[in-house]
Amino acid sequence: MSSTDEREQSGCPKCSHTETTVDEISTTGGGLSKMFDIQNRSFKVVSCANCGYSELYKGRSSGDIVDIFLG
Numbered sequence: 001m002s003s004t005d006e007r008e009q010s011g012c013p014k015c016s017h018t019e020t021t022v023d024e025i026s027t028t029g030g031g032l033s034k035m036f037d038i039q040n041r042s043f044k045v046v047s048c049a050n051c052g053y054s055e056l057y058k059g060r061s062s063g064d065i066v067d068i069f070l071g
């Protein structure tokens with residue numbers, strides 16, 4: 001009855017929870033909306049849905065950073 005499929009080291013670095021939320025922060029202050037600028041000046045924040053621990057990433061896709069966050 002025991003399922004041991006889960007990798008024990010994946011999950012939030014602090015509490016091992018595996019549910020995350022992703023927010024995006026843009027640091028573009030001006031009125032320009034060039035895609036390259038937005039791409040280069042935006043950060044994504046992955047937060048643990050359980051304890052709120054967050055990490056900030058730059059220039060990566062949401063899927064990548066969730067993988068990195070969960071380890």
Ligand SMILES: [Zn+2]
Nearest residue numbers: 012015048051
């Ligand atoms: Zn956590």
